Amino acid sequence: GESVGLHLPTLSVQEGDNSIINCAYSNSASDYFIWYKQESGKGPQFIIDIRSNMDKRQGQRVTVLLNKTVKHLSLQIAATQPGDSAVYFCAENTNSGYSTLTFGKGTMLLVSP
Amino acid sequence: DAGITQSPRHKVTETGTPVTLRCHQTENHRYMYWYRQDPGHGLRLIHYSYGVKDTDKGEVSDGYSVSRSKTEDFLLTLESATSSQTSVYFCAISDTSTDTQYFGPGTRLTVL
Numbered sequence: 001g002e003s004v005g006l007h008l009p010t011l012s013v014q015e016g017d018n019s020i021i022n023c024a025y026s027n028s029a030s031d032y033f034i035w036y037k038q039e040s041g042k043g044p045q046f047i048i049d050i051r052s053n054m055d056k057r058q059g060q061r062v063t064v065l066l067n068k069t070v071k072h073l074s075l076q077i078a079a080t081q082p083g084d085s086a087v088y089f090c091a092e093n094t095n096s097g098y099s100t101l102t103f104g105k106g107t108m109l110l111v112s113p
Numbered sequence: 114d115a116g117i118t119q120s121p122r123h124k125v126t127e128t129g130t131p132v133t134l135r136c137h138q139t140e141n142h143r144y145m146y147w148y149r150q151d152p153g154h155g156l157r158l159i160h161y162s163y164g165v166k167d168t169d170k171g172e173v174s175d176g177y178s179v180s181r182s183k184t185e186d187f188l189l190t191l192e193s194a195t196s197s198q199t200s201v202y203f204c205a206i207s208d209t210s211t212d213t214q215y216f217g218p219g220t221r222l223t224v225l
Contacts, residue, residue: 034213043203043216044156089155093211100144100210105155 008087010108019077021107023090028071032093034101035064035075039086047075047088077109085111116140117217119204125223132191134220136204138184144207145187146171146214147179149200156203162187163210194224 013019025033031052036044050057050064050073057064063076073090089106116139126132136145147159148171158171160179168179176198178190191198201221205214 032211036216041219043218046213046215049213091214100146100161100207101214103156105153 008106008108010110012110012112013080015080015082015111015113017080019080019084019109019111021075021077021088021109023073023075023104023107025071025073025090025092025104026102027092027094028068030092030094030102033064033066033073034091034093035062035073035088036091036103037084037086037088038106044089080109080111082111082113085109117204117206117215119202119217119220121220122218123221125225126194127225128195129193132194132222132224134189134202134204134222136187136189136217138187138204138206140206140208140215141184142206142208143184144210144214145181146205146207147177147187147189148203148205149173149198150203150219151200159189159202194222196224198222199224 034049035047037047038044048059048062048064050066055066061078065074087106087108090104091101093100094102118137120135144163146161148156150156157173159173159177160171162168162181165181180188201219203219204217207214
């Protein structure tokens with residue numbers, strides 16, 4: 001079947017570079033944001049999250065930045081490795097009743113050795 | 114995969130046949146979700162459950178039904194499969210409606 005990665009914007013980097021993946025979210029009332037990584041043939045995997053009362057949160061080799069003024073979220077991956085190659089997408093919690101996360105379509109990250 | 118299994122992992126069926134996909138969790142989370150993922154669309158919510166016997170529709174619920182008779186199991190049924198339901202189906206769980214959702218490995222369904 002057709003890969004979910006087709007038709008997505010692609011970011012190509014060299015091993016060891018820092019990668020920045022961007023996401024524009026839609027709802028100014030959203031109060032919680034998540035980044036997921038999805039490798040080919042697998043389910044989305046949680047990477048890092050951030051609440052709207054924060055501007056920045058760091059994990060292991062990853063940092064998420066939140067700019068509420070322009071409704072923008074970014075994921076920074078330090079010292080990118082070939083194993084980081086995957087589709088990355090953001091999700092926002094629109095905080096509207098039981099309807100929880102709204103997902104972006106994603107960016108494919110390709111890391112060359 | 115956070116204690117989530119999906120079965121079957123792959124299925125090929127014919128138009129008009131009923132299909133049931135199963136999601137099983139060992140985390141005792143209250144919320145469970147069914148999504149489909151298609152190229153160009155990202156993840157779209159089909160149905161979700163906020164407790165045993167408590168379910169509601171998502172964005173693309175037409176042609177699908179769900180049941181949750183136990184906390185650990187959430188079933189997705191296609192009463193009469195159509196080719197437009199060819200997709201990859203993911204189950205997800207969360208402890209509350211505002212928490213992170215954790216995903217299962219997915220089921221690739223092909224309707225001929």
